[in-house]
Amino acid sequence: SQQGEEDPQALSIQEGENATMNCSYKTSINNLQWYRQNSGRGLVHLILIRSNEREKHSGRLRVTLDTSKKSSSLLITASRAADTASYFCATDVKAGGTSYGKLTFGQGTILTVHP
Amino acid sequence: KAGVTQTPRYLIKTRGQQVTLSCSPISGHRSVSWYQQTPGQGLQFLFEYFSETQRNKGNFPGRFSGRQFSNSRSEMNVSTLELGDSALYLCASSWGTGGMNTEAFFGQGTRLTVV
Numbered sequence: 001s002q003q004g005e006e007d008p009q010a011l012s013i014q015e016g017e018n019a020t021m022n023c024s025y026k027t028s029i030n031n032l033q034w035y036r037q038n039s040g041r042g043l044v045h046l047i048l049i050r051s052n053e054r055e056k057h058s059g060r061l062r063v064t065l066d067t068s069k070k071s072s073s074l075l076i077t078a079s080r081a082a083d084t085a086s087y088f089c090a091t092d093v094k095a096g097g098t099s100y101g102k103l104t105f106g107q108g109t110i111l112t113v114h115p
Numbered sequence: 116k117a118g119v120t121q122t123p124r125y126l127i128k129t130r131g132q133q134v135t136l137s138c139s140p141i142s143g144h145r146s147v148s149w150y151q152q153t154p155g156q157g158l159q160f161l162f163e164y165f166s167e168t169q170r171n172k173g174n175f176p177g178r179f180s181g182r183q184f185s186n187s188r189s190e191m192n193v194s195t196l197e198l199g200d201s202a203l204y205l206c207a208s209s210w211g212t213g214g215m216n217t218e219a220f221f222g223q224g225t226r227l228t229v230v
Contacts, residue, residue, distance in 0.1 A: 008187075023141055026204045030214055030215045031216070031217070031218070033213050033218065033219065035221070040203055040226070041223055041224065042119075042121075042205060042221045042222050042223035042224050043205065043207075043221035044221075045218060045219070045220050045221070048216070048218050050215040050216065052215065077130050081182075088158065090158075090219075092217060100146070100163055100165065100170045100171045100211070101146050101147075101148035101160075101162075101163025101164075101165070101170065101171050101207070101209070101211065101219075102148065102149070102163060102171050102173070103150075103160065103207070103219055104160070105150075105157060105158040106157075108157070
């Protein structure tokens with residue numbers, strides 16, 4: 001089952017605009033990671049935010065985490081056509097030490113950036 | 116530093132056959148996890164290996180199996196292939212120590228088509 005729910009399912013913007021994607025999850029986590037996937041290829045690791053962090057930046061990416069609401073958001077600023085991809089959040093669930101290696105993914109947001 | 120390497124990139128098999136996929140993790144990483152990605156079910160966890168031991172397993176039939184070697188390379192095997200096994204199979208590499216800081220890095224995937 002998918003722990004994460006992402007919205008929107010699809011997002012279409014113009015180059016230069018900002019893109020915001022949201023992720024909600026259901027149980028306590030160790031961390032939350034965001035990934036990008038281009039056209040059914042591998043997942044590219046974007047950023048990890050720990051459960052004791054609220055905000056993290058990496059280049060044009062800004063991630064927030066609200067553990068009280070069990071939600072996270074990914075903001076991509078000044079989008080480029082090359083940012084066109086699917087974006088996934090993945091949670092490392094905190095569950096009595098049995099979560100080793102298991103990331104639980106959302107369904108993803110398809111981002112299209114028009115030149 | 117080399118990333119996660121999966122071979123082969125593409126496979127076409129016939130129903131009833133078996134298939135073996137290979138994953139070489141990032142140097143020094145001892146954990147390898149496997150995921151199946153399909154349009155209908157999204158990304159689903161298959162199993163995880165750490166130091167040649169399976170530590171975690173997802174909800175897949177026994178036809179799906181794996182192993183890990185002493186150099187941390189891992190293989191997964193699917194026997195008696197069914198049409199529904201057609202998917203992108205992804206492996207992820209991490210240090211495997213768990214907790215808040217464990218980032219997982221993915222390979223490019225193996226696209227399996229069962230005909």
